[in-house]
Amino acid sequence: MLTLNINWFQPFDGVTYSCGAIYLSVNNLLREKRYKKENVVFVGLMSGQSEAKTSQINHYLCPLVTELNQLYSGVAIPTNECPSGTLVHAAILLVACDISAARNTCGFTLHASTNACHICNCQFSHHLDGKGMAHSSFIFSDWIFNTDKKNKSNAERWRQAGSNAERARLEKENGVCWSELH
Structure with a gap:
């Protein structure tokens, strides 16, 4: 191992x-x-x-x-x-x-993204001043946990995307991009 x-x-x-x-x-x-x-x-x-x-x-x-x-x-x-x-x-x-290297290596977005959690589908919003993410005011009971299958499917969709703009949209939406580890 x-x-x-x-x-x-x-x-x-x-x-x-x-x-x-x-x-x-x-x-x-x-x-x-x-x-x-x-x-x-x-x-x-x-x-x-x-x-x-x-x-x-x-x-x-x-x-x-x-x-x-x-x-x-x-x-x-x-x-x-x-x-x-x-x-x-x-x-x-x-x-x-470290956290940022692990997330990059495994194909997940970093903590500053709108989808900062690789475990669930929680979408965070920007602070009112536009600087940084507002990681508060969320309802934990509303979170739907991601599965390995869903993460891999979203990563595959990202890999098959026809343009960088589509990849950026999918990455923002799902918090996942393709990693060779998939």
Whole structure:
């Protein structure tokens, strides 16, 4: 079982420039061994002026997802005990990032959107001054919880959209866009 980690950092002092490291950790290892550098699988490095959006992260996730799909089915990997190869299966157990990176990686809109909650369909309005979202004055009992099936369906609709304007509308309406993790 694997944990997908994406962590952004500033490599240079005094310069606005971000790098995002994508790496996997193997949850089957003991906790004290799991995060040792020899046991962490470095997947890629994203660079740019700021943290990447979902559409940009997808370019990095696509080859990873292809390999993870193969690992899910099983891949024969040679070991010292079994030089001819032993069948190894793997799957992502969880995505561990800060909130904005996790939402971008998984295809959900950020906290500042009108649909800031990936769990329900609650639509928030803007403050009267137009600055920021009003995350109050809502009735919890009116919320309808999203399902994995509905989120994936909305993400697929976003992916199939014919224009950026339609994608923006769907993203605002549903709080979801396509992620390679779907």
